Amino acid sequence: MTDFKPAEYKGHSGLKYLRIKSRLKSVKISNHVGGYMSSKLVGLAGVSALALYSSMAVGSKYNFPEPQSIIAREIYDQHIWLMWICLVIFIGVFGVMFYSILKHRKSLGYKAANFHHSTSVEVVWTVIPCLILIVMAYPATKTVIAMKDTSQPDISIKVTGYQWMWGYDYLHGEGEGVSFFSKLSTPKAQIENREPKGEHYLLEVDNRLVVPVGKKVRIILTANDVIHAWWVPALGIKQDAIPGFIRDTWFTADNPGIYRGQCAELCGKDHGYMPIVVEVLEADAYSQWVAAQQGELKAAAVQATADAEKEFTIDELITKGEQVYAAACAACHQPNGQGIPGAFAALDGSELVNGPVSAHIGIVVKGKTGTAMTPFGHLSDVDLAAVITYERNAWSNKTGDVVQPSEISQFRN
């Protein structure tokens, strides 16, 4: 999904525009192929359907997006090439069949022949498809070998799938040490149709993955809970992120720009709401971005050390905890703490939330195997302390307990 500029979304007026565009193109195409089509009026329906298909495949946003890496380019070209092969076979086979349908009819008085076997014909139409397949497989094989070669990257980034966001850790190369989460930034009101939908509806995030142009980026994938898949069409990569295992893939972006993708493996309720946005920058701009990130990281580290020692008041924790709850917990447990019966447990009035603090910390940090409760150990000590304090004092829960960041860090050790 390369950035494109849709005229702002006005109901379905775009439909008309698209139809006109495709009609113009199919006119061009049919002039082009008209030579060999005019003699036979056969398989008209199929041919025009496929002609329409390939006409849309030229530079339209209804084909693969414009390729932005060498692998994406090879995929794009092979797809077009295969479409032409298929079109030729299609015209051949259905040309014969529709000729037969038109001419060999009982209503025209055609008498049936009685042949039913020919070994030589059978051999011919077994061998020819084999040859065509070899022609198709050869370039594909080269691309497969190239796409699997993740050696000697300039930058390595670990990508972790969470229900329902992505975590990015720059492991090696320029930017090493940078680490952040990336979540959907489309407001709920747009999804629930209370506000008009923005230009990048569902394809926008709070923190983009930033990489430099022309550098080989190795993406190392894993997941925290269930299987996700990291997919950026314009860069030609899609790879499943599997909990407990490491997979890798790579890309080198040809041009600066913003490239959008989505999670491609069903990962539960909000599978449709975990987009990927990659921002490709020139080398200088990338270095500036890295410097800014590292500055922020240092400041955050200082803050975290201070916070770890600090005793917070219950009000501070509840205020912060409410924000963390809305970001991390409310998708399942709901803003009112009622959960969804049978699927996600209620926290309001829950025995666990109103019971011993240590059990509560345990389930939040480590999750519960075999249920939808995944581990949240990736949150900071302060965030965890805040959200647990919030849960123990929200809705009808009135434990009055205060959990300090130091308790979380003790639990972790």
Next chain:
Amino acid sequence: MAAVQDHGHSHGHDDHHPTGIMRWITTTNHKDIGTMYLWFSFAMFLVGGTLAMGIRAELYQPGIQILEPELFNQFTTLHGLIMVFGAIMPAFVGFANWQVPMMIGAPDMAFARMNNWSFWLLPVAATLLVVSFFVPGGAAAGGWTFYPPLSTQGGLGVDMMIFAVHILGASSIMGSINIITTILNMRAPGMTMMKMPLFVWTWLITAYLLVLVMPVLAGVVTMLLTDRHFGTSFFNAAGGGDPVLFQHIFWFFGHPEVYIMILPSFGIISEVIPAFSRKPLFGYSSMVYATASIAILSCFVWAHHMFTAGMPVTGQLFFMYATMLIAVPTGVKVFNWTATMWRGSMTFETPMLFSIGFIFLFVIGGFSGVICAIVPIDIQVQDTYYVIAHFHYVLVSGSLFAIFAGIYYWLPKWTGRMYNETLGKWHFWLSMVFFNITFFVQHFLGLAGMPRRIPDYALQFADFNMISSLGAFGFGLTQLFFLYIVINCIRSGEKAPQKPWEGATTLEWTALPTPAPYHSFETPPVVK
């Protein structure tokens, strides 16, 4: 192709059986059981279709309108499970029950009581699936492929689904053992294997595939069940397991399953095309070999469903080549059908229309299959609407169109009455048009980057989704029209002659009156 030398007319006057509901509960008659299979599958087709209408209604516009994401996932999951296990597979078993004994000159299925049992398991499983919508937490929502760890997260609905799959698997295994035994042991004298109608051949091969892979499915759902409740970690990395192991086992079942749903279609088409071309099937023996090759190859291609799961380069290449190879025997079939039509004397009644529609659209599904087989391209289209379009071209305009062709073809023999030809043709053309409106545009959606199994989508996908939904509503309504055509035929169709199709040559047309008597071939016919 089987000419009948002699057939005793001793049958047909001995059809005493209980009446009312007990007839259907206790029956061991292959025709009654075939009828029940077909009505059951139609009922499930309507249930699965209703879920599809819900999915398409939600996707009519961007934004969330009628199905919350969690319920949407339940709809897509159950739509897949019900259509595969409840609609398509039982329909073909229904055809096998009716047709296999009549086409090979056998009096009934080999294991008549087991036959009853394998049918009556189905409503139990179907009830479990449908009722799971109403238990706390709702139905399974991890997709019809129910990959863990997502499927270990679900609630009671997942357990009900696992149990339903167990039951359906048991039913399928019993059904296929029955079909294999019947075909191998109960053919009429003179009907050698290479004289069997092609429909019987395709079912024989399909039944072997079923016996091979259904236990694998039962195994993998059992492992999932023990992971969920009994502390094992087959698919849990934290306990030393591997989530991808599930995918390997599932698709070792799942890919042959695709051919289980298409091989009997090839059989039906191979009966209908010669009958309406008034010419014998071209390349009978190569059709048999092609069917067997497809079945064997289908066991070595499973990992093409997992190209993005991550595997070594040699693995990707092996599964790519093996998958592409399947195009060869499949192509041979299409060429043979075309050669059968060539210089025939064709008429275009509804079964023939559906068969030609089948070939035309199945070939499109085959082409998109070859495109999906190419690993680099599959990396882009895997888990997108392109794949949805691909497998609906082979399952709806493939399997379902073949089922329609078979129903119109054999309905006169089953009911003794003709369906209304004009209405049948309307059903074909409406299905053809609405099907393509629904699914052709989904190729573009997939190429442009729309993932599957999402309840909401970015704005550039809005136009084609709206077109697709409108097509789907039309297709759904058209199938209610089909129900009317069938009921109309049963109640008030014109009386059918013994052989309404001039070019039909198989035993049920040449040796049995219409409607087929309750007990047929008590004295086997002799085939020259």
